[in-house]
Amino acid sequence: MAGQSQQSSGSTALVLIAVAIICVGLGFFIGKNNVSPNAGTAPTEAGSAAPSGLAGKDSTKIPVGDSYTYGPADAPVTIVEFTSMQCPFCGRAGGTLMELAEKYPNDVRLVFKNFPLSFQAQAKDGARVVMAAGRQGKFWEMKSKMFENLQRYRGSDMKELGAEFAAELGLDVEKFKADYDDPAIVATIEADQKLGESLGVRGTPHFFVNGEVVNGAQPLAKFEEVVKKQLGEVEELLAAGTSRDGIYAAMVDKNFKKAPAPTPSEPKAEPATEVHMVPVRDADYSKGASADKALVTIMEFSSFQCPFCSRGSATIKELVAKYPNEVRVVFKHFPLGFQAQSEPAARASIAAGNQGKFWEMYDLLYENQRQLGDAKFEELAQQIGLNMTKFKADYAAPETAEIVKQAQRDGQSAGIRGTPGFLVNGIKVVGAQPLAVFEDHVKKQIAIAKKIKADRNLSGDALYEAVVEHNKENVAAAPAAPARPAAPAPKIDTDALSVGNSHTFGPANAPVTIYEFSSFQCPFCARGAETLDRVKEEYGDKVRVVYKNFPLGFQAQSEPAARAALAAGKQGKFWEMYHLLYENQRSFRDEGIWERLAGELGLNMTKFKADFEDPAIAEQVKAEQKEGQSVGVSGTPAFFINGTRVVGAQPFEKFKELIDAELEG
CATH class of the missing domain: 3.40.30.10 (Glutaredoxin)
Known part of the structure; x- marks a missing residue:
């Protein structure tokens, strides 16, 4: 009996263990x-x-x-x-x-x-x-x-x-x-x-x-x-x-901490107006009112290869024509690193200026922006009747290059980052603004300069410096003026951009198309990508995004990263690589980084490596960058929302404002 009882007890134990195993397995199965x-x-x-x-x-x-x-x-x-x-x-x-x-x-x-x-x-x-x-x-x-x-x-x-x-x-x-x-x-x-x-x-x-x-x-x-x-x-x-x-x-x-209910916030104060004192140097060229008569000095920081600078130049000409005895314009070179002919064009203008033809060359350079190069500079020099031996010598002279660098340093000291940029008696104005914006400043500055001139008997650069100092003390601290209607964002002909073989997100028939020009090594582009993610999420099929590579010359890993994205795109993983690249910006210098990221996406590595080295991929990167340059992209990120230009990593609200306007229109 004892043996029988023990056997029964053992059997029961085995059954219970089996049931327990089944229950545990079933519980896991249900969870899965x-x-x-x-x-x-x-x-x-x-x-x-x-x-x-x-x-x-x-x-x-x-x-x-x-x-x-x-x-x-x-x-x-x-x-x-x-x-x-x-x-x-x-x-x-x-x-x-x-x-x-x-x-x-x-x-x-x-x-x-x-x-x-x-x-x-x-x-x-x-x-x-x-x-x-x-x-x-x-x-x-x-x-x-x-x-x-x-x-x-x-x-x-x-x-x-x-x-x-x-x-x-x-x-x-x-x-x-x-x-x-x-x-x-x-x-x-x-x-x-x-x-x-x-x-x-x-x-x-x-x-x-x-x-x-x-x-x-x-x-x-x-x-x-x-x-x-x-x-x-x-x-x-x-x-x-x-x-x-x-x-x-x-x-x-x-x-868990419950998010507090949103409360009305105080209206944000407008940022203080920037005012900078930049000297007029002997090597600078000016037009308009003479130094001793000028009441308003406008510093123009421009690049001859920048299409927006060409537009800004036309506005400044109109302004000078309207205020010939009050406004002096001083030109400051600000060549942009990614515009290959920007610095040589600046030297060509100085070489022409050494023979008294700076402004003639200035006009011709803007008229021939798409053909700039050594041969074109010589052709233009001949066109305005320069001594070619002297022109070539001055064009190549180290002193000429130094004049360009000094003007650029002047701009950098005033916080100029892109072109065109202006200082109106020291007050910073960014971009190719309409004539009305400049006139608004000029009228106010004429009144201020007249008073200071009368009170202190000043003229020339002494008057200019005194007015800038006045603006530093008063303009930045002054209460914000009633808001003026915002100038319309620069708009380009949408035919100037094409999808081509660029990667897109969203339907081809979306009512809003956003072209994104970005560099994968640019931290601001990563921020811009986050904003676009929100745009894609909130607008869904109403928006199509077209990505264009715009690697920046000073970011060594920018171009290889662009090729890695396009190589991943050959296997249908462009947007996955796009996000991975932005998430791993700090690792771009790591050996084998592109292969590691491709591995994370499960790509065929042999094909990825071949595509990464394919000259056609490199050519696509160059073509997309050239397309951006043709419409005035001067830094990253840059966006075009149905042709309206948006510069920098703007907040979502800026994109929303423009997209909603397009959808309502």
Whole structure:
């Protein structure tokens, strides 16, 4: 009997162990598959009823509830994602999260929450598609398929498009359609969105990692960093006595800080006007009023290869003609490094000036901007009747080059970074502004100069210096004048730009096209890329972005990075490489950086290396840069929104203003 009892007890123990193993395996399987959004009544892929995704105590602040989950229910790290099903960045982030979950199969659980964005017309119906598929155990598969086919949303009946995908996934299509129309699914989507809004979610994708906020489509490394940090904190809580089934609620309590409600802010003060004293040097050329009579001195910092400088030159001529006895214009050379003929053209003008023909050469250089070069300089010198032997000698003289450098140093001391730039009695004016802007300054400065001249009996450079000093003391500190209507942004003929074989994002028939000229080694371009990501997210199919490489000469890794992006594009991964390059700017000098990034994208390395070295790729980079130069791009980033020029890493609001105007027009 004793032997029989022992055998029975042993058998029972074996059965219990087997049951335990099955339960653990089943629990993991359930976590790795779909959990019902409706109190666990929907079947999983295995065909059995799915229990709630919650293991232990849920959080009252960021509840998992009955949302779909992926990963073990008792994972120490829970990532709650708020996603809009028409947001391309949510699609990219979703792929990153799946990679993360596969890399940490026992540590990470994903929780999906709907957050359709109002400006994405089919986002809510896209959410209905994935939720309906989830009722047949294919939530995550449908989510992936939907993001892979974002381009098919436009003009589609989402129910029919979803039914097509449901058939491809082997679902019961009639049931899918019935579930798509179920008001309970709509209610779930709306409840998710209300939850997100209460948590401070304003855009997508938005994540809470054990309650810690992570915004945007971050790279895998960023999520790993946060997950590792959370795992360390979980260990501390467990060591302090927190039960495992209470970890999620405890971590959310510890990490979550609700975003404060936005409060009206004080209007921002306009930046103070810049005033700089730059001397008139003996080597400088001037026109207009003589030095002893001039009341207003305008410093013109220009590059002869810059088309906007040509436009600014025409405005200044008009101004001088209107105020011939009051305005003196002093020309200062400011050649731009990426314009190869800019500095030689400056020397050619000085060489002509040595024979009394500076302004004649000045006009001819602007008229012949697209043909500048040594042969053209000599042709123009002959055209205005110069002594060619002297012209060639002066053109090549070190003294001539030094005059150019000194003028450029003068501009740099006044904060001139691009061309054209002007100082009106020291007051900085940037860009090829319309005549009215200059006239506004000139009229005020004439009145100021007349008073100072009368009070202190000054003239010439002494008067100029006194007026600049007056402006330094008064203009910058003066209350802001009533806002004038903003001058229209410089607009170019859109025919001057072409898509060609450049990489694009968004539909070809989008009402707004943005050309982006950028350098991958430029930190401001990285900031500009973030702004464009937000533009893409918020405007969806209404905007197409065309990327143009514009590597900067002083950034040694800029051109190779451009070739790496184009080489990745040969394998359909241009935009993935685009983001990786900006994320890894500080590693550009690392040996093998391009291959490492290509490896992260899973590219065929033999093909990548061949394309990277392909002369055709290098030629495309040059062609795109040349195209930018032809429309006056003088630095990066530079953008053209349906032809309207936007310079620098401007805030999203600036892009929104211009895009909305185009859409309304």
